[in-house]
Amino acid sequence: MHSFEAISLDALDTMGTEQLDTLPFGVVGLTSEGLVEIYNATEERLAGLPREGVIGTHYFSVTAQCMNNFMVAQRFEDEAEIDAVIDYVLTLRMRPTPVRLRLLKASGKERHFILIQR
Amino acid sequence: MTSELEAENAALLQFLYACPAGLIEFSASGGIGMVNPAAMNLLLPIAGRPFVTNLFEVMEGCAPELRNMIQRFEPAHGAICDGHRIVTGRGDRSLVLACSIVKLTQERYITTLTDVSEQVARERRLKQAEAWFASLLDGVDDVAVLSLDANGCIDAVTGSALRQTGFAETELLGRRFEAFDRPDRASAMPLPGEAIAIARRDGWHLHEGWHARADGGRYWCQRLVAVRDHAEAPSAGFTLVMRAVTRQGKDAADLRRMLTRDHLTGASNRAHFFEAAERQRVRSLQGGESMAVIVLDVDHFKRVNDGYGHAAGDTVLREVARRCEAELRPEDIFARLGGEEFVALLPSATLEMAVVAADRLRMSLAGKTIDCGEAQLSITASFGCSTLDAAPAATLAELLAAADAALYQAKRSGRNRVVSFKADQVAA
Numbered sequence: 170m171h172s173f174e175a176i177s178l179d180a181l182d183t184m185g186t187e188q189l190d191t192l193p194f195g196v197v198g199l200t201s202e203g204l205v206e207i208y209n210a211t212e213e214r215l216a217g218l219p220r221e222g223v224i225g226t227h228y229f230s231v232t233a234q235c236m237n238n239f240m241v242a243q244r245f246e247d248e249a250e251i252d253a254v255i256d257y258v259l260t261l262r263m264r265p266t267p268v269r270l271r272l273l274k275a276s277g278k279e280r281h282f283i284l285i286q287r
Numbered sequence: 288m289t290s291e292l293e294a295e296n297a298a299l300l301q302f303l304y305a306c307p308a309g310l311i312e313f314s315a316s317g318g319i320g321m322v323n324p325a326a327m328n329l330l331l332p333i334a335g336r337p338f339v340t341n342l343f344e345v346m347e348g349c350a351p352e353l354r355n356m357i358q359r360f361e362p363a364h365g366a367i368c369d370g371h372r373i374v375t376g377r378g379d380r381s382l383v384l385a386c387s388i389v390k391l392t393q394e395r396y397i398t399t400l401t402d403v404s405e406q407v408a409r410e411r412r413l414k415q416a417e418a419w420f421a422s423l424l425d426g427v428d429d430v431a432v433l434s435l436d437a438n439g440c441i442d443a444v445t446g447s448a449l450r451q452t453g454f455a456e457t458e459l460l461g462r463r464f465e466a467f468d469r470p471d472r473a474s475a476m477p478l479p480g481e482a483i484a485i486a487r488r489d490g491w492h493l494h495e496g497w498h499a500r501a502d503g504g505r506y507w508c509q510r511l512v513a514v515r516d517h518a519e520a521p522s523a524g525f526t527l528v529m530r531a532v533t534r535q536g537k538d539a540a541d542l543r544r545m546l547t548r549d550h551l552t553g554a555s556n557r558a559h560f561f562e563a564a565e566r567q568r569v570r571s572l573q574g575g576e577s578m579a580v581i582v583l584d585v586d587h588f589k590r591v592n593d594g595y596g597h598a599a600g601d602t603v604l605r606e607v608a609r610r611c612e613a614e615l616r617p618e619d620i621f622a623r624l625g626g627e628e629f630v631a632l633l634p635s636a637t638l639e640m641a642v643v644a645a646d647r648l649r650m651s652l653a654g655k656t657i658d659c660g661e662a663q664l665s666i667t668a669s670f671g672c673s674t675l676d677a678a679p680a681a682t683l684a685e686l687l688a689a690a691d692a693a694l695y696q697a698k699r700s701g702r703n704r705v706v707s708f709k710a711d712q713v714a715a
Contacts, residue, residue: 217300219293231305234324238331257337263303263312263321265340 195285309400317343435525439483453501469497549623552608560622577676579641582690585627599659638674645670645705667703
């Protein structure tokens, strides 16, 4: 099952770019320093940003300032393991957009994920 | 491959995503149309929940005035506020935001939000430092403390205030603190309400000028209006601290003279005139009153300089300033604009009153010779007047230009006379 709620961090980690691009929700994969490694086609389209401009940048300070707070960015710093779904409002293309975020972080895994469902 | 337009679009989006200042587009009812991440990041903690769709609802708790400011703003478009301060939250989690709003259409507004908490903290410290240094420099004799309500009306006084001013408590309570200002020609007073507005914005407002005493006299007063620090009610009111300065340091007095007076004649200098005149113009407009500008130019002044030397010329200019100031009211401003050209600003004077005043100046110059040592010189001047009641929408520059045009006419029609500008004379 590759649904927004059910997909596992392991599954995401092993998927190739093409597979990730077929997922109907946004997938952002970050290094432990917060640099963007994965930015799938869905997220590319909805945020209006081609992945070449996002990959390698610091996600919370360049692209997702609105997640740079205690509700999202801080949790990745504070918590060793997260698998949580939260209701949120993003400013995609400057429009306040209600979304559901799934935050995924596991101990022993270098990469963590933010899944975004509109 | 992305097209050029798409690439540009992406660059613009990234520009806005990364912008360090909050940027919001919203409707007349507060509905957020567009918002950048920095703005959302500032709004989320205020809202306390992640669903932020209406600016007025989010700001209801800390800045309910935003809604009113927008409703009250009548022009079809324009800046509604610039750097309006909003204190959010409470206690140690409180932030101060600077908010600027521009109205684009009846339905569309844009605002920027910036976190200025650090600056505000710095200003507070600066205020303390400044107050300390002022007391060291000026030899403060007495400090009076009063309490002002949110509108700047005195709502409590201490014994020190009664001692300093001589007024009884009942004479002070309920009155606006500015009612006790006694401005003179040399002091540019803030507009009524300006001190409160600035204190509300920046936390404080400092001013020095003449202040009334109960016996009809006045004293030189340093005045600090400071926002009262109540985290739970930021607009509770203000504390007014007044310091009577009887021994104004010689340096401070010299500096003040240098900054506001013309070194030769002792009249106000240009800078001071333009500052004071612009304030007066705004005040007159607000009060629906007139204001007169009289420009005067000494006739054939070159002949004095050429025939009797520059020392005689200087004597003439000093005497012109002395005689004119003696004929003017205390609230009038008399300034040297340059060379042998002077200007008088008469608050609340109509065109008719200005012509009478100008003719009084004219006669006081022409009536008696000026003693220049070896020579007794007969001096006349030509006058041009313009007023707000004749040209209600005029800017200061326009008033001066109109007075200049009238002065030119006075010169052309024979000198030693007063000509007033009338709107219908422009074509004549």
